[in-house]
Every structure is written in structure tokens, then in C-alpha cells.
Amino acid sequence: MAAVGLEAGHKGSNGSAKGAGSESKHKEYIERAQWIEENISNIKPFTEEDIKRITSDYNTNLGNGGFGKVYKGVLDDNHFVAVKKYIKMDSEEMFAQEVRVHSQINHKNVVKLIGYCIEKNAPMMVMEYVPNRDLDYHLHDKNSLDSLDIRLDIAIECADALGYLHSMCSPVLHGDVKPSNILLDDNFNAKITDFGISRLLSTDKTHTVKCIGSIGYVDPLYCREGRLTSKSDVYSFGIVLQELITKKKAASLAQALAEGKGVTELLDPKICNESNMKVLVEIGKLLQECLTEDIHRRPDMCDVAGHLQMLRKFCLRQPAPLENFGWHLFPETQNEDKEQSQQGTNNVSSSLMAFPKMAGIFNRNMYKSRKKGTPLYISGKRMFTAREIKVITNNNSTKIGRGAFGYVYLGILENYERWQ
Secondary structure, three states: OOOEEEOOOOOOOOHHHHHHHHHHHHHHHHHHHHHHHHHOOOOEEOOHHHHHHHOOOOOOEEEEOOOEEEEEEEOOOOOEEEEEEEOOHHHHHHHHHHHHHHOOOOOOOEOOEEEEEEEOOEEEEEEEOOOOOEHHHHHHHOOOOOOHHHHHHHHHHHHHHHHHHHHOOOOEEOOOOOHHHEEEOOOOOEEEOOOOOOEEOOOOOOEOOOEEEOOOOOOHHHHHHOEOOHHHHHHHHHHHHHHHHHOOOHHHHHHHHHOOOOHHHHOOOOOOOOOOHHHHHHHHHHHHHHHOOOHHHOOOHHHHHHHHHHHHHHHHOOOOOHHHOOEEEEEOOOHHHHHHHOOOOOOOOOOOOOOOOEEEEEEOOOHHHOOOOOOEEEOOEEEEOHHHHHHHOOOOOOEEEEEOOEEEEOEEOOOOOEEO
């Protein structure tokens, strides 16, 4: 893993102090190992001999990382697994943290943790085997994924998984979202992996003296201030989204954007055709919001997933013009936010156009599904009838813009708050 490290303080040179520190760290590891055995019952414990047997004595190396190596194995039921073996002894804390976080996650687009080994000098994790390598390989080495449909599906699945992590009872921050940590199966379904630097928001601070992440993907605000939040994952996902539509690596993208090029100039020619342009323009607006330096203006991952799903459904699978669809969005972004966003520069971190959060949704088919006079809310978003929309917008009297989905009108809700 290409990593960034910012660490406060100085390490002492006293040998006895160093030895005492090493002993203390190992004691903490033993305590964590005991915690794993006592509190995690949904994953299987393995011995070191078990691991040697299922990997045929570490015969097939799947990859290497800063933590150690990954080997292919076969369980007794003939299911393939990936065994992550930690090599460095200073990885003990990372190992315990990764098991602790990963054991709480259950999502179809997250690599499943099957088991672990916590024997001394042999910390290992046994995980679901995903056969089709990672997104980085397919984008930059094999040069596959020629269809926008497949790339958009991968983006949706990753956004949905990250939204799930951020919405858990004890929210999880991944902390290292990048193409090489997105594995693909034979059907190109995406699965997020590597929770080595992930954090639980309920128990860990969002401020830290050490910044760990991958160069080109780590949130600049996190590097500068040590401030890690769910919006840090949003930023990293924005970089991945850029790579998906351009097929250019993060470093190349950053350089091109710094030279004044726009994202539309960098689009991958294989997907840059007339039928895809409306979708790509909307994706461009979305990723700019993910990359803005103001974390309060970055969308939540659940909102990102929702918008990508609508683009996938309405712009790629439906033959009708975009203006004719039955769902219309009414964002929270106010005029002053819009004006501020238009003052951005070509810098990748500047927001060129605000991507709105939803305040409510209109579906022309839902009018009969609710009692008269009783507002209906789904996932916290109010559902409006056609009659209510006419009242709110004064019969669509004030047009303030037009997007790929249709026209945008100014409206006023019952509490006299203005919405676009």
C-alpha cells in the first residue's frame, strides 16, 4: 500500500525504553486476542497448522502489501478462501483492529471475513476468495471494463457498501478507499476489502496525530488536520469515480486537472459517446461535490449511491427521454450555495457545481397510496403529490434552471423555507 504518514512526537533511543514499549505492545495484543475469542462468535478460529494445511504450506501467493502477504487456500468443504498473513510484528495492533471492525460487517459488496488465527507470531485472517482480481488491474493493466454500464454498476455497489458502513449502529470508516481495495468477481460484482486502517466511530476519535492512507486518494483535510470523518471516504470515492470514467490513475488525473484540464476533456473515449454524455455530465457534477474541500458540502454516501442508482436506471435502461420520468428531485441546496460553488477553479478540490441533497420526491403514481392530508415519508424524504408540487411552485411559475433530468423550479414549503 502506498501510504501517507504524519506522526507527532519523537521516538526515544533508549534501548530499555524501547524493549519495555515492545513488551507493552505485545501485552496489548494478547489482551486484544482474548477479546476476539470472547466476543466474536460469528467467525471461525484457525490454528497455524490449519492455515498451513488449507494453503498447502502457503503455496499460492495472491498478492503482497505493507502488512504482509495474501495466499489462496481451500477449506474442507472445497470452498476457496484468501488468507491474509501479517508479517511485521508491529502489525499486531492493525490486525486486532481489522478483525474487530471486519467481524461486524455483513454486506454483499464487502469481502466476507470467515475466520482468523491469533497464535503468537502468526496473526492471519481467512476471507472470502474473490477470483477476478481488483478494479485497479482492470482499469489500468488489463484495460477492460469497456462499458459505462459495468463501471456504473461497480460505482453503485461500492457507494452502497460504504453507505452501509457509515450507517451501521457503530459506524465504520474504511479509510483507504481505492481501486486496488475493490475486488471483482467473475460477474464484475464489486467487493470492498482491506479494513486494516478502518475505524469505529463509536469508540475511536475522529481526530488523530497520525494520518494513514494512500497517496492520491486520502482526504487532504485529513492529512492537514488529522480529521477523519465519513466524508473522508466520500472524497476517496470521488477519486475512484474519476478513475472509472477516465481510466486514468489518480496521480495522472491530479496533474492534468492542475494544468487546467476539465474532467470532460479526460473522459475515456470508449464511453464518451452521445448516448452517454448526459450521464457522464451528471457523474461529473457528483464527483466534484465529493471532492470539495468543504466537508459539510460533500454528500453522504447513501445520497451518492441513490443518485448513481437513478442515473443507472433512468439514463441507461429506459428508452424514454429523461424529461418524461415520473421522479423529480427537490434539493436542499440554496441559491447562495449555488453561487458559491460556481466560483470554484479547475483545482480538483474545488466544487464547480453543487450536487443537491434531496428534501423530497414526487412520484406521479403514489397519489392514491396515502390518506389525504397526511404527509408520507420514506427513508426520511417526504413524498409529494402532483397537486402539492403545483402549490409549492405556484404552478411552476419560477424556472431557475435546467439539468439532464428536466427543468428546476423555485418552490416554498409550508414552513416558508425556499427550495429549488
